[in-house]
Amino acid sequence: xxxxxxxxxxxxxxxxxxxxVPIGTGLGFSHKYKDDKGVCMTYFGDGAANQGQVYxxxxxxxxxxxxxxxxxxxxxxxxxxxxxxxxxxxxLYARGEGFGIPGERVDGMDVLAVKEAAARxxxxxxxxxxPYILGVLTYRYRGxxxxxxxxxxxxxxxxxxxxxxxxxxxxxxxxxxxxxxxEDELKKVDGDVKKIVAEAADxxxxxxxxxxxELYTDILVES
Amino acid sequence: xxxxxxxxxxxxxMTEGTIARWLKKEGDxxxxxxxxxxxxxxxxxxxxxxxxxxxxxxxxxxxxxEGVAVNTPIAVMLEDGEDASAADAVETSAPQQSAEPxxxxxxxxxxxxxxxxxxxxxxxxxxxxxxxxxxxxxxxLRDAMAEEMRxxxxxxxxxxxxAEYQGAYKVSQGLLEEFGAxxxxxxxxxxxxxxxxSVGAAFGGLKPIVEFMTFNFAMQAMxxxxxxxxxxxxxxxxxxxxxxxxxxxxxxxxxxxxxxSQCFASWYAHVPGLRVLSPYSGEDAxxxxxxxxxxxxxxxxxxxxxxYGRSFEVPDDPDFTVPIGKAKVEREGTDVTxxxxxxxxxxxxxxxxxxAEEGISAEVINLRSLRPLDTETIANSIxxxxxxxxxxxxxxxxxxxxxxxxxxxxxxxxYLDAPVTRVCGEDVPMPYAKNLEAAxxxxxxxxVAAVKSVCYV
Numbered sequence: 001x002x003x004x005x006x007x008x009x010x011x012x013x014x015x016x017x018x019x020x021v022p023i024g025t026g027l028g029f030s031h032k033y034k035d036d037k038g039v040c041m042t043y044f045g046d047g048a049a050n051q052g053q054v055y056x057x058x059x060x061x062x063x064x065x066x067x068x069x070x071x072x073x074x075x076x077x078x079x080x081x082x083x084x085x086x087x088x089x090x091x092l093y094a095r096g097e098g099f100g101i102p103g104e105r106v107d108g109m110d111v112l113a114v115k116e117a118a119a120r121x122x123x124x125x126x127x128x129x130x131p132y133i134l135g136v137l138t139y140r141y142r143g144x145x146x147x148x149x150x151x152x153x154x155x156x157x158x159x160x161x162x163x164x165x166x167x168x169x170x171x172x173x174x175x176x177x178x179x180x181x182x183e184d185e186l187k188k189v190d191g192d193v194k195k196i197v198a199e200a201a202d203x204x205x206x207x208x209x210x211x212x213x214e215l216y217t218d219i220l221v222e223s
Numbered sequence: 224x225x226x227x228x229x230x231x232x233x234x235x236x237m238t239e240g241t242i243a244r245w246l247k248k249e250g251d252x253x254x255x256x257x258x259x260x261x262x263x264x265x266x267x268x269x270x271x272x273x274x275x276x277x278x279x280x281x282x283x284x285x286x287x288x289e290g291v292a293v294n295t296p297i298a299v300m301l302e303d304g305e306d307a308s309a310a311d312a313v314e315t316s317a318p319q320q321s322a323e324p325x326x327x328x329x330x331x332x333x334x335x336x337x338x339x340x341x342x343x344x345x346x347x348x349x350x351x352x353x354x355x356x357x358x359x360x361x362x363x364l365r366d367a368m369a370e371e372m373r374x375x376x377x378x379x380x381x382x383x384x385x386a387e388y389q390g391a392y393k394v395s396q397g398l399l400e401e402f403g404a405x406x407x408x409x410x411x412x413x414x415x416x417x418x419x420x421s422v423g424a425a426f427g428g429l430k431p432i433v434e435f436m437t438f439n440f441a442m443q444a445m446x447x448x449x450x451x452x453x454x455x456x457x458x459x460x461x462x463x464x465x466x467x468x469x470x471x472x473x474x475x476x477x478x479x480x481x482x483x484s485q486c487f488a489s490w491y492a493h494v495p496g497l498r499v500l501s502p503y504s505g506e507d508a509x510x511x512x513x514x515x516x517x518x519x520x521x522x523x524x525x526x527x528x529x530x531y532g533r534s535f536e537v538p539d540d541p542d543f544t545v546p547i548g549k550a551k552v553e554r555e556g557t558d559v560t561x562x563x564x565x566x567x568x569x570x571x572x573x574x575x576x577x578x579a580e581e582g583i584s585a586e587v588i589n590l591r592s593l594r595p596l597d598t599e600t601i602a603n604s605i606x607x608x609x610x611x612x613x614x615x616x617x618x619x620x621x622x623x624x625x626x627x628x629x630x631x632x633x634x635x636x637x638y639l640d641a642p643v644t645r646v647c648g649e650d651v652p653m654p655y656a657k658n659l660e661a662a663x664x665x666x667x668x669x670x671v672a673a674v675k676s677v678c679y680v
Contacts, residue, residue, distance in 0.1 A: 002480055002655060015482030016440065017412045050411040053443075078412055080388035086411040152387060209658040219651055 011040075018044055018051035021070070025057040028068035028131070039067040039125045047078025049092050055099070058131070062099040065130035069121040070096070072133065073108070075140040080152045093135025103133030109165040139165070225280060225309045227296040233262065233269045240264045241289045242297060247279045249307075253300065260297075277302050280310035351506075351543060355536040361394045363505040363537045364470075364526065367512035368395070368432060370541045372402055375430065378516060379406040381417060382434030382471075391436050392472065392531050418444035418469070422451040425465045425521075432516065435471035438487045438525065452521035453496030468515045470524035473501070474565060474616045475653060475664060477529065484653035486617030488564065491523040492593040492626070498547055499594040501525040503568035505535030507591055510545030518547060525593075527566045550597035552604065556586035559610040559674050562601060562627055564590040567614045567665060574670035583678060593623060601627065602634035609640040610677040614665055619647040641677040646670050 001013040011027060014020040024042025031038035048054065049072055061068050072092045076083055083090050093103035102124065106117040114136065121132040139161045143150045175181045181189075230240065243261040247253060253273045260271045280301035284291050291297065299310040358366075372378045379402075384391045386399040386409040399407040410417045414435065421431040435441040441448065452465045475484040491499045498520050502508040508526070515522040553568060554575050563571040568589045575585040586604050590596065605611050611631055613624035624645030631643050649663040 002482075015480070016443070047412045050413050050416075052413065052415055079391070080384050081409055081411075085387075085409060151389075210654075210656045212659070212662060214656070215649060215651060215654060215659045215662055 018048035018053050021054045022057045025061050025068055028066035031067050039122055041069050043071045046074040046083045058096050058099040058101055061131040062101050067125040068131045069125050070133045072135045073138055075138045079144040093133050096133045101131050101133055106134050106136045108136035108138030109167045111167055111171050225299050225301050228298040230291050230293050230295045230297050232293045237264050239290050239292045242284050242286055243268055245286050249279055249282055251279050253277055253279055351538050353540045355538050357534055358537050359532055359534050360505050360508045361531040363509040364394050364512055367509045371516040378430045380432045381408040381410050383410055383436050385434050414440050414444040418447040421467050422447055422465055425467045426463050430466045432468045438471055438473040439483050439485055449494055453494050464519050465521045466519045468522045468524055472528040473525035474527055480655040481652035488593050488617055489622045498522040500592055501564040503565055503589050505537040509537050510543055514544045514547050530566055548592045548595040550591055550600040551589045553589045554587040556584040558584045558608055560586050560604040560608045561612050562588045563614040570667055571614050573667045577671050578674055598630050605631055605635040606638045609638055611643045612673045614646045614670055616648050618650050619645055622647055644673045644677050646673045
């Protein structure tokens with residue numbers, strides 16, 4: 001969870017649900033402050049969408065017209081609790097209305113729809129108009145964690161969505177039907193991707209554990 | 224009816240002031256909100272507004288009067304139609320210009336050790352002699368809640384995944400089925416909000432049990448835990464008690480890194496107005512949780528995820544409770560006292576076994592209550608063994624070990640043959656790498672080494 005990369009402008013996976021929302025808002029603040037045309041994409045789930053700090057962030061982002069795009073990944077379940085059981089209103093893209101933040105609902109299982117919506121959101125934020133919300137409807141096939149018994153939904157539901165709405169399958173079909181690629185070419189892509197993943201996993205597993213001295217590094221910035 | 228205008232307290236610390244300027248003269252009509260005077264304090268000059276309408280009948284404290292104590296009458300307001308004689312008729316105490324300000328409140332009592340009343344430690348805890356069942360700690364916790372909920376309709380459980388999911392760690396398994404959705408409630412992921420809600424419910428006469436998926440997530444609810452739950456009885460002069468139990472796993476699980484592994488024992492133990500408990504065994508879990516639920520005060524109940532699956536003999540009697548404020552001597556010994564709580568009690572017991580092989584007899588105390596701390600049991604043990612090692616998962620600075628060291632000095636200084644030594648988690652955020660995580664936590668070897676150091680062997 002806790003991956004960070006300054007180089008890639010990736011400011012981390014944070015462990016406390018919704019804590020990343022004010023942080024992302026703060027990154028937006030720094031972009032506006034420095035006038036560097038940067039935008040912060042801040043992702044959170046349907047479970048996080050009820051946290052108070054989200055609304056404190058929305059208020060400030062809107063008040064100060066911060067360049068932040070809030071991407072709500074609504075996969076219908078916050079761990080074992082469905083959106084219906086946790087949220088008084090389910091149109092999460094509209095949660096910014098009280099703060100004057102425009103939002104739109106996006107089919108998260110459609111790559112092109114997501115691309116277009118993201119372009120709109122980024123344009124809005126970059127042009128100085130302030131934050132934008134994308135309420136992206138998607139799904140989670142596996143459990144929340146390894147120890148999730150997943151009794152809160154049926155196998156049929158999972159299977160159906162996998163069969164009918166899988167975003168990667170949809171792209172594959174689109175490309176083949178429109179002659180953008182052949183089955184073989186796509187098979188090769190699959191193969192390449194598998195290779196990258198396998199190499200990454202291997203690298204992780206073969207890497208030695210950190211030296212004991214690392215226990216005490218990076219607690220404070222030394223001056 | 225004529226009324227007096229008193230010298231107002233324009234700030235919580237103001238005791239006296241100067242009437243810098245009157246903005247109205249005797250006989251002037253006054254409307255609500257009109258400025259009457261400028262009052263100077265050592266901090267600033269402030270304006271005094273009229274609250275009611277009327278006529279300024281008499282100025283008692285003239286412009287320039289200095290050292291006018293708060294609540295001294297400075298003028299008399301007449302109602303419409305009253306004449307000046309009514310002003311004279313108003314009871315006026317002799318105008319006060321204080322020579323000295325009100326004496327400041329008695330300085331706080333010189334810090335005394337743990338002020339919370341201690342249950343008598345003279346009577347040894349009665350041994351339970353009834354029937355027991357082997358069960359896991361999670362089952363013991365569940366049974367404690369179920370048994371109490373059966374006796375009192377006002378008790379309910381709220382938290383994330385406690386109902387339909389059967390508990391994130393399966394502690395509340397079966398409770399929804401038995402007690403229904405009104406009394407076993409799945410909350411949204413909004414700790415700050417639902418903790419506040421639980422306090423309000425408690426003020427309203429209910430008895431909430433709030434489950435935090437871990438105490439790491441309770442940090443965002445700290446304001447309500449401390450400012451709302453712990454302090455309101457005091458602030459309300461005893462009117463608004465908060466009988467809430469805040470429970471959940473505390474400390475390090477395995478491989479969950481810095482934001483999910485903190486031990487909050489010393490943070491909560493610090494706060495007057497809370498009870499803070501931490502069970503080790505199944506018997507502790509059941510007995511302490513029942514006591515916590517029955518206690519009319521806010522209780523922070525620090526469980527441990529890794530202990531949930533461990534099995535112990537647990538008393539069956541639904542009236543079996545473990546008293547708050549009483550530590551348990553888990554193992555008797557003569558050479559050193561090892562204090563610990565929660566999962567570290569197990570580590571201490573293992574260390575004691577190892578030490579016994581080397582001829583060192585260790586007494587292990589399971590603290591069970593962190594606030595109030597059972598100072599008497601700890602001190603009596605140290606008076607016997609003359610040495611103390613405290614063990615905790617949390618960080619060393621201002622941790623529970625610091626408190627143990629302090630009370631040992633206060634109550635058993637003359638009996639110590641060595642300084643109190645603390646075995647704590649390393650003073651670093653919990654690392655993710657497995658080897659570093661293991662190095663960051665106390666273990667049997669570290670405890671054994673600490674004991675040997677205080678034994679000078």
